[in-house]
Amino acid sequence: xxxxxxxxxxxxxxxxxxxxxxxxxxxxxxxxxxxxxxxxxxxxxxxxxxxxxxxxxxxxxxxxxxxxxxxxxxxxxxxxxxxxxxxxxxxxxxxxxxxxxxxxxxxxxxxxxxxxxxxxxxxxxxxxxxxxxxxxxxxxxxxxxxxxxxxxxxxxxxxxxxxxxxxxxxxxxxxxxxxxxxxxxxxxxxxxxxxxxxxxxxxxxxxxxxxxxxxxxxxxxxxxxxxxxxxxxxxxxxxxxxxxxxxxxxxxxxxxxxxxxxxxxxxxxxxxxxxxxxxxxxxxxxxxxxxxxxxxxxxxxxxxxxxxxxxxxxxxxxxxxxxxxxxxxxxxxxxxxxxxxxxxxxxxxxxxxxxxxxxxxxxxxxxxxxxxxxxxxxxxxxxxxxxxxxxxxxxxxxxxxxxxxxxxxxxxxxxxxxxxxxxxx
Amino acid sequence: xxxxxxxxxxxxxxxxxxxxxxxxxxxxxxxxxxxxxxxxxxxxxxxxxxxxxxxxxxxxxxxxxxxxxxxxxxxxxxxxxxxxxxxxxxxxxxxxxxxxxxxxxxxxxxxxxxxxxxxxxxxxxxxxxxxxxxxxxxxxxxxxxxxxxxxxxxxxxxxxxxxxxxxxxxxxxxxxxxxxxxxxxxxxxxxxxxxxxxxxxxxxxxxxxxxxxxxxxxxxxxxxxxxxxxxxxxxxxxxxxxxxxxxxxxxxxxxxxxxxxxxxxxxxxxxxxxxxxxxxxxxxxxxxxxxxxxxxxxxxxxxxxxxxxxxxxxxxxxxxxxxxxxxxxxxxxxxxxxxxxxxxxxxxxxxxxxxxxxxxxxxxxxxxxxxxxxxxxxxxxxxxxxxxxxxxxxxxxxxxxxxxxxxxxxxxxxxxxxxxxxxxxxxxxxxxxxxxxxxxxxxxxxxxxxxxxxxxxxxxxxxxxxxxxxxxxxxxxxxxxxxxxxxxxxxxxxxxxxxxxxxxxxxxxxxxxxx
Numbered sequence: 001x002x003x004x005x006x007x008x009x010x011x012x013x014x015x016x017x018x019x020x021x022x023x024x025x026x027x028x029x030x031x032x033x034x035x036x037x038x039x040x041x042x043x044x045x046x047x048x049x050x051x052x053x054x055x056x057x058x059x060x061x062x063x064x065x066x067x068x069x070x071x072x073x074x075x076x077x078x079x080x081x082x083x084x085x086x087x088x089x090x091x092x093x094x095x096x097x098x099x100x101x102x103x104x105x106x107x108x109x110x111x112x113x114x115x116x117x118x119x120x121x122x123x124x125x126x127x128x129x130x131x132x133x134x135x136x137x138x139x140x141x142x143x144x145x146x147x148x149x150x151x152x153x154x155x156x157x158x159x160x161x162x163x164x165x166x167x168x169x170x171x172x173x174x175x176x177x178x179x180x181x182x183x184x185x186x187x188x189x190x191x192x193x194x195x196x197x198x199x200x201x202x203x204x205x206x207x208x209x210x211x212x213x214x215x216x217x218x219x220x221x222x223x224x225x226x227x228x229x230x231x232x233x234x235x236x237x238x239x240x241x242x243x244x245x246x247x248x249x250x251x252x253x254x255x256x257x258x259x260x261x262x263x264x265x266x267x268x269x270x271x272x273x274x275x276x277x278x279x280x281x282x283x284x285x286x287x288x289x290x291x292x293x294x295x296x297x298x299x300x301x302x303x304x305x306x307x308x309x310x311x312x313x314x315x316x317x318x319x320x321x322x323x324x325x326x327x328x329x330x331x332x333x334x335x336x337x338x339x340x341x342x343x344x345x346x347x348x349x350x351x352x353x354x355x356x357x358x359x360x361x362x363x364x365x366x367x368x369x370x371x372x373x374x375x376x377x378x379x380x381x382x383x384x385x386x387x388x389x390x391x392x393x394x395x396x397x398x399x400x401x402x403x404x405x406x407x408x409x410x411x412x413x414x415x416x417x418x419x420x421x422x423x424x425x
Numbered sequence: 426x427x428x429x430x431x432x433x434x435x436x437x438x439x440x441x442x443x444x445x446x447x448x449x450x451x452x453x454x455x456x457x458x459x460x461x462x463x464x465x466x467x468x469x470x471x472x473x474x475x476x477x478x479x480x481x482x483x484x485x486x487x488x489x490x491x492x493x494x495x496x497x498x499x500x501x502x503x504x505x506x507x508x509x510x511x512x513x514x515x516x517x518x519x520x521x522x523x524x525x526x527x528x529x530x531x532x533x534x535x536x537x538x539x540x541x542x543x544x545x546x547x548x549x550x551x552x553x554x555x556x557x558x559x560x561x562x563x564x565x566x567x568x569x570x571x572x573x574x575x576x577x578x579x580x581x582x583x584x585x586x587x588x589x590x591x592x593x594x595x596x597x598x599x600x601x602x603x604x605x606x607x608x609x610x611x612x613x614x615x616x617x618x619x620x621x622x623x624x625x626x627x628x629x630x631x632x633x634x635x636x637x638x639x640x641x642x643x644x645x646x647x648x649x650x651x652x653x654x655x656x657x658x659x660x661x662x663x664x665x666x667x668x669x670x671x672x673x674x675x676x677x678x679x680x681x682x683x684x685x686x687x688x689x690x691x692x693x694x695x696x697x698x699x700x701x702x703x704x705x706x707x708x709x710x711x712x713x714x715x716x717x718x719x720x721x722x723x724x725x726x727x728x729x730x731x732x733x734x735x736x737x738x739x740x741x742x743x744x745x746x747x748x749x750x751x752x753x754x755x756x757x758x759x760x761x762x763x764x765x766x767x768x769x770x771x772x773x774x775x776x777x778x779x780x781x782x783x784x785x786x787x788x789x790x791x792x793x794x795x796x797x798x799x800x801x802x803x804x805x806x807x808x809x810x811x812x813x814x815x816x817x818x819x820x821x822x823x824x825x826x827x828x829x830x831x832x833x834x835x836x837x838x839x840x841x842x843x844x845x846x847x848x849x850x851x852x853x854x855x856x857x858x859x860x861x862x863x864x865x866x867x868x869x870x871x872x873x874x875x876x877x878x879x880x881x882x883x884x885x886x887x888x889x890x891x892x893x894x895x896x897x898x899x900x901x902x903x904x905x906x907x908x909x910x911x912x913x914x915x916x917x918x919x920x921x922x923x924x925x926x927x928x929x930x931x932x933x934x935x936x937x938x939x940x
Contacts, residue, residue: 003448003544004522005441006469009529015478016498022590023495052503062493063598063900065866070891072829075855077756078747079825079842086839088827112499113506 024118030055035114035122054111120267146231154225168222177215178208237275238327240266243309245334246282246300254366258333259296260406261364265331268414273327279316283309289316306338306381307345314353323357330354331362336379343384351393360396362413367401433726437532444468447537448544454720455545459713460794463548464523464563468540471526476516477502479526483696484516486524487570489577491593517543519551519699521563534731538738541717546710553802554705556698559608566695573688580681592682595904596668596689601865603668603690604697656875665869666690667905676879677910686908701805701861708762709801711743715763745822765809768818769797779816811856819843819851826854831890866893868915880912887919898928906932
C-alpha cells in the first residue's frame, strides 16, 4: 500500500481569516464598545497595538438544548474512604463541579486578541473625513489610466489579439470561407479521379481558392484595440501640520492632551493615505520647525504670537508641499492665549493663506485638568476663531481639559454625518 | 523476534525520508503482528498556525464559512497564545485515504508516536467499527465537504450573506437533533415490492378462514382520531430528527434553505459515531501506539533515549487525575480506554478466577489481537464499558458511584463503591454516562396542527427530573420557529405524562421569507 506525505506548511495560512472577519462583523457593535472602553485606559501609543478585548457573549452565543437539575448519577475515580451508603454534604451551591468545565463562567464573557489593524479599524470605523475635506480632495487630483473596453482604432501596441482573432473567426464562419482542409481533400480526390470528374473537381477547387482569397483570414474590420481612459486618481499622500503653543503658560498636562490628539489624527490619516508626513511647528512669539522630541519636550519660553506659527506653516507649504500634490491637514493646540494685537494678522493669515490650501484645520484648546470646559471663559484665540467660523471659515474647534475627553472629541470631529447634514457645507 | 537493529532515526530531527521509514516500520508491525486493516494513509505536515486553523473548522481540511468558527478560532488562539492550552500533536480524519496532520514542531519520536497512533490506531478503528461503517462514508466525505462549501458560498452570492447566516445559525442550534439514531428502512424496489405483495396475497388466500369475519372488532375509532393518526403517519411522526423533519415538511422554506439544513444534518451525522466512541477510539489508538512503539524498541529501531521520551508523553496522555484532584475534569478517554484495552489483554492471556467468572467468552482465550479486533469492530463506548469493565480495573481505578437526588436534603449518597456488591452498579452507571440516549435530551416532533394555525408541537420527555435550561431552550426554539415560520410549542412531560412546562414561540420575520 502506498503512503503519501504532503507538505502543507507552505500552503497559504490564515484559512480561518474569513471566519474571523465574519465573527468580528457580527460582533461589531460589541467589539467596538470594548475597543473604545479599552482605549480609554490606554496610553496613546498603545492604541496602535491591538490586544486583548473582552466582550459579553450576548447575541454571540450558540444555543443548544441543554438540561440541568434533576437527579444526577455519576461515577468518579479515586475513592479513598467512602463506603456504600455514606452521605456526603453537598459542595457549595454554584461552585459545584458537575456543571461541566468551560460551560459555567466562561460563557458570560468572551476574551480574545485583536490584531493592530483590526483594533485601529474598529476604533476608527465610524469616522470619516469631513465634507470640507472631500470637496477639496476633488481639486487635488492626478490622472491615471484605466482599462475601458475595446475600440476600432488605436496604436498597434494596443491591439487585442484575442479579441481580433475571435471576430475574424466569427466573420470567416459567417461568410463560409472555405477551410484549407476542404481544399486539400478535394485536391487529393482530384489526383485519384478519372477525367470528367477530375476537371469538375479542379474547377471546384479553383472556385474555392478564389473565394478564400476574397475572404481574407484577418480583415482590417476585425481588428480591435484595447481602450484606456484617463481617470482622476486621488492624491495618496498627505502632510499633517502640528502647531503648538509652547509658551510658559502651556503645562505638561496640556501638551500631553495635544499629543494625544495629534497621535489620533496621525493614525486616522495613516489609514486613509498611503504616505503621511508630519511637520511639527512650535511657537512662542516666534515659530520654528522642530523634530518630534523637541516639539513635545524641548524647553521654550516667551510670549505668544500665533501668527508666527501660521506664517511658518504657510512658508513650508509654499516651499515643500504643493497643494496640488499633497493633502494638507493641520491641527493647532493652544491654551488660547494670544497677544491681542496679533488677532488681526492671525485672522487674515488663516482665512487667506492657510484655509484655502488645507483639507481640514482643527483647533484644540487645551485646559488644566481641574478646569471643566464649561467653566473656562472664552480665550482670546477661541473668540477670534469663533468669529471667523461664524463668518463661514471652515474651522473645527473643540475644548479639552481631560485625557478621557480626547477620544470623544476626536470622534465627534470626524463622526460620519447623516446625508442631510452632509449636504450643507 | 527479529532484531533488525537499524535505527529509524537518531536524535530529534526528521525529514520526509524518516517519516516514510517510520511509516513502513509501523505498517509492518501493524499488519503482521497486530493484524490491523487500514485505509491508505496520507500524512500531511503542517505548522502550528495551520493546526489552529484546523481546530476552528472541527478538524476538517475544508469547511464552509461561518462566524461561529471564527469565534472558536479567536478563543482558541487567545488561550493558545497565553499558554493555557497546548495544541494536539495530530488530527486525524475519517476519510479514505485517511489523512493525519502532523505538526512540524514534533520531534522524530513524537512523529513516530503520532503515526502509530493516528495512521494505524485511529485508522483501523475508523475502517472497522460498525458505527463508522454504518453512518459514515469515508470515501465521499471530502467531496461532500467540498460540495457543501461551494454550495453555501454560492447561496451567499445569490441570496445574501445575512439570510444564509441566519439559516445556518438555526441549523447549528438544532444540530444535535439532526441525527438519525437508527438506520432507516431500506426502500424496496418495485420488483421486490411486487414479489412481497404477491406473497402476502398468497398467504392470505391459503390462510383464509371465513370465521374471522364474524369476530367483533371493538369500538370503531372516531373520525378525529383516525384523521390525526393518518396525518401523523403521513408526516412521519413522531420524529426525533428535527432537522430532517424541517427539511422535508417546513412549509415556507426556500429550496436552498432545505439544502443547507441537509448539509448541516449530514455533517452532524458524520460526527455522530465519533461522539459515541471517544473512549474506544482513543483507547484503540493508544493501545496500538503503545504496542508498536514497544516493538520498535525491542527491535532496536528506536534508541533507549527516544523510547524514554515516548514513555514520558505516553504517561502524560494516559494520566487520570482522581476526583478530588484540582486537575480533575471527568474521565480522560485515553486513560480509561487504554486501561480497558490492557485489561482485556490481561484477561485473555492471564485470567484469574474472577475473570473466568465474569468473562467466560474471552478469559484465557490466548488470541489477544483477535479478541481486541472483534471488540473494536462491534462495540461503542456504552456497550464496551457495560461489557468489559472488569472488577479488577474497577478496583484499580477505585471507582465509586454517587447518587445526587435534590429531594434528599442530607446530601449526596454514595451508592456503590469498588467492591463485589457495587461492581455491577458502578459498571452500569459508568456505561450510562457514555450512552447518547441519556446524554442528549429526548425531544421529538409529535404533531402539526394542520387544520388550525399550523403550529408545530414538540415534546421533551424528561428523564430523572432534568429539564431544559430556559434561556437556551427559548433561543433554540426561536430558531426552530423561524425555520418552521409558524408557532412552535414545546411541552416538557415527565414519564407519567404530567406536563411540567410549556414553551410557545412565534417566528420572527426572516429576510429569506420576505424575498
